[in-house]
Amino acid sequence: MAKRFRLERVQSEKSLVYLPANFDENKILSTIGFGSSECQAEFLQQPNGRNVISISSKLSKELHLPSHIETIHVFTKDNCLHLGPLIGIFSSGFTPFQVRPIGERSFLFSKILSSQSAAGVVPFLFGDGHIDWEHGLINAYFFTDKGWEQEIVPFPNVVYDRLPNRRSEKLKVSKEIKERLEKDYLIPWYNPGFFNKLEIFEKLYNTPEAEIYLPETAPFQSFHQIEQMLSEHGQVFIKPQNGSLGLGVYQIIYDKKNGAYYCRYRDQQNKLQRFSSLESLAKVVFAKRSLDRMLVQQGIYLIKHQGRPLDFRVHANKDEKGEWIISAIAAKMAGNGSPTTHLNNGGEVKTLEEIYPDEQNQKLYREKLEKAALILSNALERQIGGIVAEIGFDFGIDRNGDIWLFEANSKPGRSIFSHPELREVDLLTRKLALSFGIYLTEQTFENPEELFR
Known part of the structure; x- marks a missing residue:
């Protein structure tokens, strides 16, 4: 089971690891790992009984352990002590600008990466252009007290999918990276795919x-289907199967008392239109709009x-x-x-x-x-x-x-x-x-x- 410790470096040209005082794993350790990197090391107990893990500067460099990391989890497997987890956050839309490396979403990712200390993990941001397949390394983005910085790290323990849209998700390069990391390197990839x-x-x-x-939900088939659902529920929503941000959503309401149909939607501004029949509503509102890949959903009062x-x-x-x-x-x-x-x-x-x-x-x-x-x-x-x-x-x-x-x-x-x-x-x-x-x-x-x- 993973345990969290404060991490510190000690200046030494030897491959040394000082284990925390309450580290009670009954194993003989011979190697230390970080992401996909592993090194031989000598393991010693903390000489003064402190409950921190210390590694030599030599090991820190060989493992490509980022210098700003101060808290970390420790895992043991066989004779190896693993530090981490190293979490790669995969996305697209990178720019050449260091101040805003991923454009308008830079602020969002800076907040996610700033949660490192609270979670005790090592997260970084990367895209398809940052991977060195030959050496198993990534030119990763970190967000630190100094702002955005890049450091070379090994391949991560896991990948958190933060692709921004369906288009980027369907790109051949995105699919190939996911498949290669999962199948060739056995790296779990979580939260893949937008929901339909x-x-x-x-x-x-x-x-x-x-x-x-x-609520009753079905693919759009005809306005006869809409008429039946309006008769039963009084209102329906027509919306894209793969939409977001409320774009392309139409609310149709049937007023039985007056025999009128109302359609509420957004076209640069919020609109509400009244019609005497569903047929006239369809001709006006949907004349230039395709209803392929739309769904119809029961409206709720x-x-x-x-x-x-x-x-x-x-x-x-x-x-x-x-x-x-x-x-x-x-x-x-x-x-x-x-x-x-x-x-x-x-x-x-x-x-x-x-x-x-x-x-x-x-x-x-x-x-x-x-x-x-x-x-x-x-x-x-x-x-x-x-x-x-x-x-x-x-x-x-x-x-x-x-x-x-x-x-x-x-x-x-x-x-x-x-x-x-x-x-x-x-x-x-x-x-x-x-x-x-x-x-x-x-x-x-x-x-x-x-x-x-």
């Missing part, structure tokens, strides 16, 4: 405990705050024990006239406490949302290939207090953390995304056949 909204619902419909959270509909973002993460936990919950309030609660459509983030000032209601709905997210996380993990470590759920709560799943996101956005009261859970979610690498690294040493079967 329709496929997620199809998989969950086969899971009895998940079905209760699922949501609870409101200040007269505006609400949904809830719930983040689920795997921790360093490999178990699902709920790391963040926030409410999102729709912008005026918007079909979605996204911030770019005028939405606002609220805490659960702001929506439910009464502590009993806070507790009730927190427990309901957490229960739904945990059930769905475990169900999706069983149904989806690859190693899933984080999911962002968008839930609705209807007027009866029932929970409904709208979407599950494998690479959830972080807009909810703009709320000042959510800074603490912002750090928690970033830490957990890295801490899961500890569990995966343990599994590569203890149960590799489970990971790579």
